[in-house]
Amino acid sequence: EAGVAQSPRYKIIEKRQSVAFWCNPISGHATLYWYQQILGQGPKLLIQFQNNGVVDDSQLPKDRFSAERLKGVDSTLKIQPAKLEDSAVYLCALGLPEAFFGQGTRLTVV
Amino acid sequence: AQSVTQPDIHITVSEGASLELRCNYSYGATPYLFWYVQSPGQGLQLLLKYFSGDTLVQGIKGFEAEFKRSQSSFNLRKPSVHWSDAAEYFCAVVGYNKLIFGAGTRLAVHP
Numbered sequence: 741e742a743g744v745a746q747s748p749r750y751k752i753i754e755k756r757q758s759v760a761f762w763c764n765p766i767s768g769h770a771t772l773y774w775y776q777q778i779l780g781q782g783p784k785l786l787i788q789f790q791n792n793g794v795v796d797d798s799q800l801p802k803d804r805f806s807a808e809r810l811k812g813v814d815s816t817l818k819i820q821p822a823k824l825e826d827s828a829v830y831l832c833a834l835g836l837p838e839a840f841f842g843q844g845t846r847l848t849v850v
Numbered sequence: 851a852q853s854v855t856q857p858d859i860h861i862t863v864s865e866g867a868s869l870e871l872r873c874n875y876s877y878g879a880t881p882y883l884f885w886y887v888q889s890p891g892q893g894l895q896l897l898l899k900y901f902s903g904d905t906l907v908q909g910i911k912g913f914e915a916e917f918k919r920s921q922s923s924f925n926l927r928k929p930s931v932h933w934s935d936a937a938e939y940f941c942a943v944v945g946y947n948k949l950i951f952g953a954g955t956r957l958a959v960h961p
Contacts, residue, residue, distance in 0.1 A: 773949065782856075782940050782951040783894070796948055831894070837882040837901070837944040841894045 743767055744842035746832050752848045758820035761845045763832030765813055771795075771836040774807055774817050777829045777844070789815065822849045852877040852945035854952035862958040863931050871926040871955050873941030882944035883924040885915055886951075889937045897939075900924060911935070933959045 743766030753759050763772065770791050775783035786805065787797040791812040800807065804823070809815040819826055827849045833839040853876045863869055875881060883900040898909025905917040915926045924941060936959045941952040 771947075775951075780954075782953045785948065785950065788948060833949070836947060836949070838884070838896070838899060839949050843893045 744832055744834055744840055746830075746842035746845055748845055749843065750846050750848075752850060753822055755824055755849050756821040758818065759822055759847060760819075761817045761830050761832075761847075763815040763817070763842060765834050768813060769834040769836075770812070771834065771839075772809055772815055773831075773833045773839065774815070775831040775833065777831060779828070783831055786817070819847075822847075824849050852881060852943050852948070852950055854941050854943050854950055856939075856941055856952035856955050858955045859953070860956045860958070862960060864960045865933050866930050869926075869928045869931045869935070869957070871939050871941075871957070873924045873926065873952060875922050875924065875941075875943045875945075877922075877943060877945040879945070880919065883915075883917060884942040884944075884949075885909065885913070885924075885926050886940045886942060887911075887937050888940065888954075894940070897926070931957075931959055933961060935959055 745764045747762045772789045774786045777783045786800045787807045788795040789809040807817045829844040829846050831844045833841045855874045857872050885897040886894045888894050897913050898907050900907050900917045908914050913928050917924050938954045938956050940954045
């Protein structure tokens with residue numbers, strides 16, 4: 741079973757500021773995902789990595805969101821500049837077909 | 851692309867009553883199927899999964915789900931609901947090597 745640590749757990753920023761989230765797999769897996777979960781909705785896939793490479797980023801708002809995976813292990817997701825509608829929980833997950841999720845980072849944009 | 855539909859946004863049951871949460875998927879072949887549960891402020895916990903074989907799968911916390919290929923469904927069931935089962939339930943599908951979630955069903959349990 742893969743373990744996933746995410747930081748920070750909570751973040752509050754003003755609109756137009758930038759923010760970064762970290763995903764640190766405790767154990768490795770080739771497939772890593774970032775999901776956005778807006779309150780009351782299901783998780784939406786933002787980006788999927790296979791090792792270092794991007795498999796799918798079709799729903800990533802590339803004008804403001806960016807993500808990278810370093811050496812096929814750790815990953816960061818950045819938002820610059822943030823909008824009010826970016827308020828959500830950002831989930832990192834590892835594994836395919838079964839995915840193991842971190843606790844998420846709750847972002848509030850005010 | 852695959853998709854997942856959970857027709858019921860919100861369900862309320864009495865404690866001790868039976869439960870069935872519906873899930874339908876769209877995919878050209880048999881996908882990998884999952885049910886996750888999420889309590890308020892908590893992460894996603896895997897309840898059960900279907901990869902192949904027996905179409906009735908058992909999960910944690912007394913839940914089970916049945917895969918019906920002819921109906922493209924993977925409904926979640928529990929014979930007797932406990933107050934602690936109140937949470938949000940998500941059906942998810944892996945097809946084309948991508949994990950996609952439904953919108954979720956919020957379960958409320960009356961004492």
